[in-house]
Amino acid sequence: MRRAMVIDTRRCVGCEACVVACKTENRVPEGSYRDWVTQETRGEYPSLELILRSQRCNHCSNAPCVSNCPVGASFYRGDGTVQVDRDLCTGCRACLESCPYGARYVTPEGFVDKCTLCVHRLDEGKPTACQEVCPTGAIAVGDLDDPTSLVSLRLRRGDSSVVAPEAGTHPNVYYVR
Amino acid sequence: MHPHIEIDSTRLAAHLVAERVWGWEVPVYLFLGGLVAGLMIAVSAAILTLGKERATKAMRLGLLAAPVLLSLGMGSLFLDLTYKLHVFRFYTTVVPSAPMSLGSWVLMLVYPVQLALILALPHSMLDPYLARVPQLAAVRAWAERNVGALALAGLGLGVALGIYTGVLLSATVARPLWSSGALGFLFLASGSSTGVALLMIAERDHAMNALFAKADIVLITLELLLIGSWIVGLATQGPLYREAATLLIKGPYAPAFVGVVVFGGLLVPAALETLSLRGKALHSRWTPALVLAGGLILRFVIVYAGQDVGFVTG
Numbered sequence: 001m002r003r004a005m006v007i008d009t010r011r012c013v014g015c016e017a018c019v020v021a022c023k024t025e026n027r028v029p030e031g032s033y034r035d036w037v038t039q040e041t042r043g044e045y046p047s048l049e050l051i052l053r054s055q056r057c058n059h060c061s062n063a064p065c066v067s068n069c070p071v072g073a074s075f076y077r078g079d080g081t082v083q084v085d086r087d088l089c090t091g092c093r094a095c096l097e098s099c100p101y102g103a104r105y106v107t108p109e110g111f112v113d114k115c116t117l118c119v120h121r122l123d124e125g126k127p128t129a130c131q132e133v134c135p136t137g138a139i140a141v142g143d144l145d146d147p148t149s150l151v152s153l154r155l156r157r158g159d160s161s162v163v164a165p166e167a168g169t170h171p172n173v174y175y176v177r
Numbered sequence: 178m179h180p181h182i183e184i185d186s187t188r189l190a191a192h193l194v195a196e197r198v199w200g201w202e203v204p205v206y207l208f209l210g211g212l213v214a215g216l217m218i219a220v221s222a223a224i225l226t227l228g229k230e231r232a233t234k235a236m237r238l239g240l241l242a243a244p245v246l247l248s249l250g251m252g253s254l255f256l257d258l259t260y261k262l263h264v265f266r267f268y269t270t271v272v273p274s275a276p277m278s279l280g281s282w283v284l285m286l287v288y289p290v291q292l293a294l295i296l297a298l299p300h301s302m303l304d305p306y307l308a309r310v311p312q313l314a315a316v317r318a319w320a321e322r323n324v325g326a327l328a329l330a331g332l333g334l335g336v337a338l339g340i341y342t343g344v345l346l347s348a349t350v351a352r353p354l355w356s357s358g359a360l361g362f363l364f365l366a367s368g369s370s371t372g373v374a375l376l377m378i379a380e381r382d383h384a385m386n387a388l389f390a391k392a393d394i395v396l397i398t399l400e401l402l403l404i405g406s407w408i409v410g411l412a413t414q415g416p417l418y419r420e421a422a423t424l425l426i427k428g429p430y431a432p433a434f435v436g437v438v439v440f441g442g443l444l445v446p447a448a449l450e451t452l453s454l455r456g457k458a459l460h461s462r463w464t465p466a467l468v469l470a471g472g473l474i475l476r477f478v479i480v481y482a483g484q485d486v487g488f489v490t491g
Contacts, residue, residue: 033188039184070275070281091261094349097484
């Protein structure tokens, strides 16, 4: 299994419901975010293009946060997602320095946390919190190894891209335009 | 021409993106780690090439200072941890891909070699106290017999420690300024130079001071070449890397980097050491002090500036 997320930026309206749902579901502390919405405006008036992206940890296949963690607290789960074992974390923040997306934060308790792709929900057959509340159905989560999954279908249908591919991390969160 | 791009985000609105992850503790640790590496390299090289009989009082003091300085550095790193209770986790695993893990184990090897080297050399201040511990006599006899092997180990571990302090940054991927293989060697050269500089401050023997000055000039030259290759490498990699290099050359860090590090910490001391060797200037302890200050500021500039440019802005 290779879990991935595909976000259709043509459907996203930037309502930030995903941000609020994630904070509530995962009790994300004040001042920190596991996901956030980026609003990118390109071009010059009157030829402007607006791209809205709901961003989070990219659960990279070549994650520098995992390779640089000195205690093995950041690790790949069997489903391809990147997770943090808070019982091992020392709070050295080498992973924060290694993440090109700034997807991690330090909790008030001192350990590092980030988006888990709501694996606690996925394992129970539920959608991720952000996927469940998205009013336009922009967010899809599924198995890339399953050709009939929504993520595989979406990736086959349109032009997809990842954030900062030049970092060489092979993200598993894709954006369709 | 690049199209105009404007980015806003939830996090930017909350002013969360510009926060610096690593503060003063990390550059202080990198400086002290490099300084200790330099001390070990300089003293070990002197023992191997000149013999342990030629080890001066300054070198023996340098050996005594090394574990103290290293402990201060590790204390600084401990202060940086946000989950301090888990510090022991560094020593319950080895992660070959993580420089911080490998470095933690190198530090654990450095201490016993330093202590064995201390025991292998005579110390007028320490010897009466050591004599009161009869159990140490056998260890000391072993260290004295194997001083050559210990110096070789000290040299190797010093080089490993010096390189590690730079590779710790260059392995992170996310920081374009640190993305260079030259950084490990730059920190090794800089650490060696600061180690030699500390010995020069304590050294009373004129001939040995001249030898240290010659070594320091070579190390400073290497450092300048490595800084050059690092900056040129960044400037030719792409826009993001160029932006990172610009921070040091004409951006907000330029006064500290060009003025204090390159000019005050490298060029001026190298010139003064050259003049001193030619008999045109008196040897001054201020010259190695400039090298030490330059080495400290170099690490602050690199750690701070490196965190100012990243792959994403939103």
